Amino acid sequence: MDGFLDVASPLDLGAVRSRLPHVGRIQFREQLSDDDLRLLGAAMGEFPQVGLRVYGVSLADVPDIRRWFPHLRRFYLDLHKLTDVSALADRVPELESLEIGQTHRPLDLRPVQVSGLRSLSVGTRFGTPMSGW
Secondary structure: OOOEEEOOOOOOHHHHHHHHHHOOEEEEOOOOOHHHHHHHHHHHHOOOOOEEEEEEOOHHHOOOHHHHOOOOOEEEEEEOOOOOOHHHOOOOOOOOEEEEOOOOOOOEOOOOOOOOOOEEEEOOOOOOOOEOO
């Protein structure tokens, strides 16, 4: 199982369900509607090994992962303008893997407390070390 599936609103649930067994990650760039998040979260709940990637430019585009994807184990966040992760503190469930892509600035990860985390990957634009972990 590898590869990814890009999704957008309106969500084609049939296409998502048919591809879920064959992808390692579902991803979206723009905010999905609440209905689409609910449908996608329910479909992904049957495949906890499939990760979710949110990418773009704004933390406002990151949905409440705990609400819509309670069974999520792998979360990828690629927001180049991300400067503060404290808003994620109450949005992430008990993840096994958290990957934060390149950012313009070093991040303080102390606000994000995930007790079951087995894998953490954080990139910076210029290789600057992260603080907090």
